[in-house]
Amino acid sequence: FGEETGHAIWVAAATIVQARLAAMRGNFEAAEAHAVRAERLVLSPGSSFWLAMLENARGIAALGAGRPAEAYEHLQRVHTPGDPAFNTSLQFYWLVDYVEAAASCGQEAAALSIIEEVERHSAPVAVPWVQMMLYHGKALLASPNRAEMFFQRGLGTAAQNWPFLRARLLLAYGGWLRRQRRIAEARVPLRTAREVFDALGASPWSERARLELRAAGEATRPRAELILDALTPQELQIAELAAGGLSNKEIGARLYLSHRTVGYHLHRVFPKLGITARAGLRAALDRTPQAPDLRRRSAE
Structure with missing residues (x-):
C-alpha cells in the first residue's frame, strides 16, 4: 500500500x-x-x-x-x-x-x-505487560536473595496475552534456577518457554531454552515443524476463530476486517493445513505441536 x-x-x-x-x-x-x-x-x-x-x-x-x-x-x-x-x-x-x-x-x-x-x-x-517487563528487568539486576521475588511477581502479572515477553521471563527464571542449582525446579519454566518459542517460531530463543534444558540434564527434542512456520500470525488467528465456530462476519467484526478479507485468508489457510473445507480446521489445528495455551490465546 x-x-x-x-x-x-x-x-x-x-x-x-x-x-x-x-x-x-x-x-x-x-x-x-x-x-x-x-x-x-x-x-x-x-x-x-x-x-x-x-x-x-x-x-x-x-x-x-x-x-x-x-x-x-x-x-x-x-x-x-x-x-x-x-x-x-x-x-x-x-x-x-x-x-x-x-x-x-x-x-x-x-x-x-x-x-x-x-x-x-x-x-x-498499572499496565500488566509493562509491570511484567519491570519485574523482569529488576530480576536480571537483583542480588540472588531478591531475584526470585521479582521473577515470581513478573509471572504473577495478568499479561497472558504477551506470550513472547512471558516466555522470555520464564527462560530467564529457569536459567536463574539452574544457576542456583535448583535443577528440577528449573526444568518446568524452561520447558514452557521452549514450547512457546517453538510455537512462535522464535528460533534463537528456542535454542537458548534447549541449551538451558540440556545444562539442566534434560535431553530436548529438535524443534518441530510448526504450523506457525506455514501460517502468518493473522492466518493462525483467523483459523482458530473459525475453528471455534465463528462466522466470517463475526471474525471480521472481532479483527476489524471485512468478511471477504476473512474468507480470502481462510482459502489461503486450507491448502497450508492440507484440508479443503472449514470443517477440517479444528482437527488440523489440534494435530499441530503448538503450545495449547498459546493457541487458545490466539482465539481470545
Whole structure:
C-alpha cells in the first residue's frame, strides 16, 4: 500500500516490522537487509520515532545472535538525549531488550536508571505487560536473595496475552534456577518457554531454552515443524476463530476486517493445513505441536 501510494514512511514502518520478525525467527541476514532498506527511508529530520523502531529491530537481532554488546549499542540510542533515535515515548516498549543487553555487558547502572524512569512514568496506570517487563528487568539486576521475588511477581502479572515477553521471563527464571542449582525446579519454566518459542517460531530463543534444558540434564527434542512456520500470525488467528465456530462476519467484526478479507485468508489457510473445507480446521489445528495455551490465546 505504501509503495502504491508513494507514502515512504509506511513502507519504512512495514520494513522495520519485517526486520524485527526476521530477527525473532533467527534470519539475521534478512533482518539486516530490511533494516538497511528502512534506514534509507527514515533518515530525515524529526524521524526519531522511526529511527528508534529501527534501532530496536537491530538490537533484537544482535541479542538473538548472541551479541549483547552490539545490541546495547543500538538500544541505548533510544535512551540517550541528543541522539537522533532518542524517543521517550518508546523507551518502555523494549525495556527487557535494553536491560538484558546492558546487564550482559557491564552496564547495570544504566539499566537500573532506565527501569526507575519507566517505573516512575508508568506508575499512574498499572499496565500488566509493562509491570511484567519491570519485574523482569529488576530480576536480571537483583542480588540472588531478591531475584526470585521479582521473577515470581513478573509471572504473577495478568499479561497472558504477551506470550513472547512471558516466555522470555520464564527462560530467564529457569536459567536463574539452574544457576542456583535448583535443577528440577528449573526444568518446568524452561520447558514452557521452549514450547512457546517453538510455537512462535522464535528460533534463537528456542535454542537458548534447549541449551538451558540440556545444562539442566534434560535431553530436548529438535524443534518441530510448526504450523506457525506455514501460517502468518493473522492466518493462525483467523483459523482458530473459525475453528471455534465463528462466522466470517463475526471474525471480521472481532479483527476489524471485512468478511471477504476473512474468507480470502481462510482459502489461503486450507491448502497450508492440507484440508479443503472449514470443517477440517479444528482437527488440523489440534494435530499441530503448538503450545495449547498459546493457541487458545490466539482465539481470545
